[in-house]
Every structure is written in structure tokens, then in C-alpha cells.
Amino acid sequence: MADPKPALILHLSAGGEPLIFPLTADSSEAVQDKLPDLLKHGGVHSLETRDGNTVSVNFVHVAAAYVDDLSRKGKFGLSV
Template sequence: MSNHALILHLTGRPEPLVFALSDKSAKSLMTRLPVLMGSAGVDSPELADGSTVAINFGLVATAHIEELPLNQQAYGSPKRGTGFGG
């Protein structure tokens, strides 16, 4: 399993929004992201934890997909136990 993240920079917000994507969504968005940004489209990608999020790309200044470091949490990251049966 790869750890792809969708990074969204919104106008007027100093920190980006980071969403952990499912492998299927990451693959799909890699080719469609320029179209969604150019057309101000709305999309609901599946996140790594199986949930979805609705994104209005008309409100996004910039967006890109990159690898999410293993120790970094993001919206939609799978829940991780403590390693001690949790």
C-alpha cells in the first residue's frame, strides 16, 4: 500500500489541508487533477480509511499529490493502534 496524500492550498488559509488517499483515488486523481482545477469541478475521493470527502476545486488555489510520510497523520488516515494490542 502506498501513502499518497492530496495537498490542498486554499486562499486565505496559511496551512494546507492534507488528505490521505486510497490507492484507487490517488491513481484516478493523478490524471484528473488538472481538469478538476481548470474546471472548478467537485469530486469526492475515497480516503485511505474508506471514508470520502467532497472537495469543491473552485475554492482551491493549488493542489498536488505527494507521498505522505509514514509518521504523518492526515484527514482520512487509517487508525493506527499502539502496537500493544490496540
């Protein structure tokens, strides 16, 4: 089994391809817990990516956001 590779997936209100930000395992849980509130109320949130960079996201412009595991094969994103 591959090591988990969590990532924040953002779909912007303006459309286009989703933005994908690789996260560390520790930061992915914290981000996932905050997503419902950030999407509901908007606001800017900064997070650290797996490669050590800091990204600030203005959630006013985000239509959908979720944390997914990039190491999964065959399925990606929201599925029923």
C-alpha cells in the first residue's frame, strides 16, 4: 500500500481546473476540520504545503474544497 499523500483540492467559483495543494499528514487533518466553516463564512486561511511553502487561500472565491489522498488509484475527488 502506498504512503498517503493528502492534498487540498479547491474548485474556484470562476470555474477552470481545480487547484491542488499537497499537504503533510498533520496539516491535512487541521485543514479538513476547518473547511466547513471556511466555506460557509469565507475568509482567508494560510496553510503549509508538503514542500514547506505557505499558501493563503481566500475562501470567498472557492465553490468546493476537500482533502483527498493523491496516492489512491482509480478514484479521485468526490465520488458517490
